[in-house]
Amino acid sequence: MRKTPERIEGLAAEYVLGSLQGSARKRFERWMMDSYRVRQEVWFWEEKLSGLAEVVPAHEPPKRIWAAIEQHLWPEKIATKAASGFSWLWPSWGLMATAAAIFMAVMLVQQPEQERYPLLSGAIVQENIKGPLWLLSEAGENGETNRLRLRPVAAEAAQPDRDYELWVVPEEGQPLSLGVIPVGDDVLQIELNESVRAALEKSRTLAISLEPKGGSTTGAPTGPILHVTKLYEL
Amino acid sequence: MLEDSTQNELMVLLSSVARQDRQAFQRLYEQVSGRMFGLCKRLAGQQELAEEALQDAFIRIWHHASEYHSDRGTPMSWMMTIARYRTLDLIRARKVRQTAGDDALNSVEDERSGPLEASLQRDGSAALTGCLDELSPGQRDSILLSYYRGFTHDELSTALSTPVGTVKSWIRRGLQVLKRCLEK
Numbered sequence A: 001m002r003k004t005p006e007r008i009e010g011l012a013a014e015y016v017l018g019s020l021q022g023s024a025r026k027r028f029e030r031w032m033m034d035s036y037r038v039r040q041e042v043w044f045w046e047e048k049l050s051g052l053a054e055v056v057p058a059h060e061p062p063k064r065i066w067a068a069i070e071q072h073l074w075p076e077k078i079a080t081k082a083a084s085g086f087s088w089l090w091p092s093w094g095l096m097a098t099a100a101a102i103f104m105a106v107m108l109v110q111q112p113e114q115e116r117y118p119l120l121s122g123a124i125v126q127e128n129i130k131g132p133l134w135l136l137s138e139a140g141e142n143g144e145t146n147r148l149r150l151r152p153v154a155a156e157a158a159q160p161d162r163d164y165e166l167w168v169v170p171e172e173g174q175p176l177s178l179g180v181i182p183v184g185d186d187v188l189q190i191e192l193n194e195s196v197r198a199a200l201e202k203s204r205t206l207a208i209s210l211e212p213k214g215g216s217t218t219g220a221p222t223g224p225i226l227h228v229t230k231l232y233e234l
Numbered sequence B: 001m002l003e004d005s006t007q008n009e010l011m012v013l014l015s016s017v018a019r020q021d022r023q024a025f026q027r028l029y030e031q032v033s034g035r036m037f038g039l040c041k042r043l044a045g046q047q048e049l050a051e052e053a054l055q056d057a058f059i060r061i062w063h064h065a066s067e068y069h070s071d072r073g074t075p076m077s078w079m080m081t082i083a084r085y086r087t088l089d090l091i092r093a094r095k096v097r098q099t100a101g102d103d104a105l106n107s108v109e110d111e112r113s114g115p116l117e118a119s120l121q122r123d124g125s126a127a128l129t130g131c132l133d134e135l136s137p138g139q140r141d142s143i144l145l146s147y148y149r150g151f152t153h154d155e156l157s158t159a160l161s162t163p164v165g166t167v168k169s170w171i172r173r174g175l176q177v178l179k180r181c182l183e184k
Helices: A005-017 A022-034 A036-054 A064-073 A075-084 A194-203 B004-018 B022-044 B047-067 B075-093 B118-127 B137-149 B153-159 B164-182
Strands: A120-124 A134-141 A144-152 A162-168 A176-181 A188-191 A205-212 A225-230
Touching: A005 A022, A005 A036, A005 B137, A005 B164, A022 A036, A036 B075, A036 B118, A036 B137, A064 B022, A064 B047, A120 A205, A120 A225, A144 A176, A162 A194, A176 A188, A176 A194, A176 A205, A194 A205, B004 B022, B004 B047, B004 B075, B022 B047, B022 B075, B022 B137, B047 B075, B137 B153, B137 B164, B153 B164
Parallel strands: none
Antiparallel strands: A120 A134, A134 A144, A144 A188, A162 A176, A162 A205, A205 A225
């Protein structure tokens, strides 16, 4: 199709209006890439017709949209903030979390054994729920701390198509998955490889997110972070 | 239309965003997201799709801020255009149909008021420096419904009870008249 000025003019206007569709739209986009003249015509219409857009009444978007944008652009920022304090949960992730997921870490009394590393432990609790949701403690053999024990206490099952996933939140970089975690009576023993153990030793921070059944498929949390907890040395 | 001082402020923010300034990006979001979301909602006619479009639009703004230049209009019009295209893409990709029972179409039968709220039509006309008034009612309605609701030719044909061929010609002729007027 020849790029006569009349044709460019007509197609540019319909492109901006949105009435140019399908393969015709794609073909015109190639014209735009090829020709400054075509782009200029498009810009003319974009600017003129945006006057129509600017008279549409504003509508405040929900806060979760900014949180989602931040998470998309800077997932590492979320993780770093988590390690240095919990302020990032409010108002970003916190707004995505289910209602009243207010948490704190509590210390557990545990008799330390002779270990190479200090033992860490903690609990995930939620306001208004009696008892902890999960208890966490490190465990090991022969002086090697290489496992994390997670015992569900008051945790209830996620929605039918969702699972809880446990993460180590390192001081820097992406959260490291420790896998999907159970509710009910089963104690979960999680083997920690050396790098995960080292990251946990440094940040002492764990997080639980709500994920699709079977856990996140991207290697990073995709759903809301429901809980963040610090582990304590005993 | 936004005042020049606001446009200047947006220009400063946008150039900071082009240098990957995250704080400027957040301030930009706080300043313009309401207007952009209003447009996305109007166009999509549903919350979920509008939210997705707004999110995508801002991610695009972050990555492409350096491509903005004054030939592309004011910063606000550039960002509104990004939001609008993204919403249109999602509507088409999801095949969201603009239903004929929509509130916006309730007054279609009324020749005087046309298919959009009178306020939008009046303000839109002012934004186009009165050029909409030079169009016939059919040309004006089909252009406004395409712009504000993302109607396809087929949807316009249904909404305006007019053959597709006529609708296409209304749009084509209407845009020509509009261009001559806007260039004056």
